[in-house]
Amino acid sequence: MTTETASFTVRRIGEAPAPSLPPFGQFIGGTFVASTSSGTTAVENPATGEVLAQVPAGTVEDVDAAVAAAVAAKTEWAAKTPKERSAVLLRLADIIEDNRELLETLESANTGKPAAVAEDDISSAVDTFRFSAGAARAYTTLGADDYAENHTSVIFREPVGVVGVITPWNYPLLMAAWKIAPILAAGNTMVLKPSGETPLTTLKFAELVAGELPAGVLNVVTGSGGVVGNRISEHPDVDLVAITGSVGSGQKVAASAAGTVKRVHLELGGKAPVVVFDDADLEAAAKGVRSAGFWNGGQECGAACRVLVHESVAQKFTELLVREVSEISVGTPGAGADVEIGSMISGAHYKRVLAALEDVRKDGHTIAVGGNAMEGPGYFIEPTVVTDVPAGAPITYTEIFGPVVSVETFSDDEEAITRANETVYGLAASVWTSNASRSLSVPRRLDFGTVWVNSHLVIANEVPWGGFKGSGYGRDLSIYALEDFSRTKHVMYNRG
Structure with a gap:
C-alpha cells in the first residue's frame, strides 16, 4: 500500500459569527x-x-x-x-x-x-x-x-x-x-x-x-x-x-x-455506484466525483462514493480523480466561499470514519490521497481516494458516510451492471458514457431509485427521490x- 501526500490544511477564521439560537423547550x-x-x-x-x-x-x-x-x-x-x-x-x-x-x-x-x-x-x-x-x-x-x-x-x-x-x-x-x-x-x-x-x-x-x-x-x-x-x-x-x-x-x-x-x-442509506465506461469523458467524470462524492463532506446518502471504472481507462481516470481531490479546500464555516468541505458532524461520527479508514489499511487497499485526521480543533478528515479495491471488498458495500471514495475496475458491461447491483442499498447511481444506446439501456438495469447519466447528485423538486431494497x-x-x-x-x- 502506498500513500500520496497532499497539502491538506484546515482553513480557519478567528471567530465565527454568533448564531441566533432558538428558545429552550x-x-x-x-x-x-x-x-x-x-x-x-x-x-x-x-x-x-x-x-x-x-x-x-x-x-x-x-x-x-x-x-x-x-x-x-x-x-x-x-x-x-x-x-x-x-x-x-x-x-x-x-x-x-x-x-x-x-x-x-x-x-x-x-x-x-x-x-x-x-x-x-x-x-x-x-x-x-x-x-x-x-x-x-x-x-x-x-x-x-x-x-x-x-x-x-x-x-x-x-x-x-x-x-x-x-x-x-x-x-x-x-x-x-x-x-x-x-x-x-x-x-x-x-x-x-x-x-x-x-x-x-x-x-x-x-x-x-x-x-x-x-x-x-x-x-x-x-x-x-x-x-x-x-x-x-x-x-x-x-x-x-x-x-x-x-x-x-x-x-x-x-x-x-x-x-x-x-x-x-x-x-x-445508500452506497451509490458511479459506473465509468471506457467511452466516458474522464475529466468530466472525475470532476463529477469530486463534487458529488465529497459534497457535505461525503455525509450524503446519495454520495458518489463507489467508482466502478473500465479497466482500460482506470489508470487515467484515477490520476484525474486524485488530482481533483488533492485540490479540495477544507475549512471551518465562514472561512471563505471557496471552501468545499467542513468537519464531520460529531466526535462519534469522526471516530467511525477514522475506524473505517483503518479497516481500509488493514485490508491492504491503496490510499492514493488523504486518509488521515487533520490537525487542530474540530472533527476534520482529509478527502480520501482508495484504489486497488477488489470485487466484494467491505469498502464496496459499507456506507462510510464521510469524505472517502473508492475505485474498483470492471471488464465489460455485464460485469459493471452485476457489480453495481451487488449491494443491499438501492438509492442512487450514475452512468458515465458517450454511447447513446448504453446511456438508455444500462440505467434500466440498475436497481436504484435514481440513476443519473453523465452527472451525479443533481436534485430537483419536480422529480421523486427515494430508493429500493435496503x-x-x-x-x-x-x-x-x-x-x-x-x-x-x-x-x-x-x-x-
Whole structure:
C-alpha cells in the first residue's frame, strides 16, 4: 500500500459569527413549552468541539402532548382548501428566505458545513416549500365516471391524519423541509423529532413560523431515538411515520409502527455506484466525483462514493480523480466561499470514519490521497481516494458516510451492471458514457431509485427521490411525496 501526500490544511477564521439560537423547550401547540424532563442534551459545534446549546431530552409524555396537539388541530387544517394551505406554505417559504443569513449561520454552526453547502440547503428548503405549495393545488386522480352500470364513482384524496417524522443530522433543516412541506400541503398535522445532534435550525424554523400556522399543526420534540422516536413510531394516534436515516433506524421504526399497523415512509442509506465506461469523458467524470462524492463532506446518502471504472481507462481516470481531490479546500464555516468541505458532524461520527479508514489499511487497499485526521480543533478528515479495491471488498458495500471514495475496475458491461447491483442499498447511481444506446439501456438495469447519466447528485423538486431494497420505500419531493402523505377514498353513488 502506498500513500500520496497532499497539502491538506484546515482553513480557519478567528471567530465565527454568533448564531441566533432558538428558545429552550419543546414546540407543542404553537409555542415553546417546558419539557416534562429536566434532562438535557448538549448540542456541539463540530468545527470547534465547543458546546453551542442545551436542548431538552424529551420524554414519552412530551410526545403524547405533541400528538394530542396534532390530533386537536387536524380536522380544521384538513378542512382548509388546497388554495388556503398553499398560501400558508408560500408564506413559510418567504420566512425562510427573509431569514436566510440567520439560518445559514445557525446551520453551519451546528453542522460544520461550509458556506456553499449551507446556502444550497437553505435555497433548496425555500424551493421545497414553494413547490409543495403549488403541488397542493394540482393533484391528479382517476376521473369521476360510471365504472359499474348505474353507479358513479368519485375518488377523494384525503390527508392521512397525524404524521410522525424523524429527521437526520446531515441536512437538518432541508430534510425537515422535505417532510414538512408535502405533509402540510396534503392536509396533515405532524410531530417531528430532529436529530439530537442537529436540532437547532428545525427549532428556529418552528419559532419563526409559529405565527403563520394554526396551533398544533407543526410540533417539534427533541430527544433520543430510543425514547422520542420510538414513542412517535408506536403511538396509536399517529397515522403514518416517516424517517430519513440509517437502515438500522428505519428497521426499528418499521418494527415499532407494525404494532398499530400504521403506514411507514422510509428514506434510508445508500452506497451509490458511479459506473465509468471506457467511452466516458474522464475529466468530466472525475470532476463529477469530486463534487458529488465529497459534497457535505461525503455525509450524503446519495454520495458518489463507489467508482466502478473500465479497466482500460482506470489508470487515467484515477490520476484525474486524485488530482481533483488533492485540490479540495477544507475549512471551518465562514472561512471563505471557496471552501468545499467542513468537519464531520460529531466526535462519534469522526471516530467511525477514522475506524473505517483503518479497516481500509488493514485490508491492504491503496490510499492514493488523504486518509488521515487533520490537525487542530474540530472533527476534520482529509478527502480520501482508495484504489486497488477488489470485487466484494467491505469498502464496496459499507456506507462510510464521510469524505472517502473508492475505485474498483470492471471488464465489460455485464460485469459493471452485476457489480453495481451487488449491494443491499438501492438509492442512487450514475452512468458515465458517450454511447447513446448504453446511456438508455444500462440505467434500466440498475436497481436504484435514481440513476443519473453523465452527472451525479443533481436534485430537483419536480422529480421523486427515494430508493429500493435496503434504502427503503416511499418518495420524497415531487407530486409523489404528496401522494405518499395522503390516502384515497372511493365513494360510489347508485343512480339506479
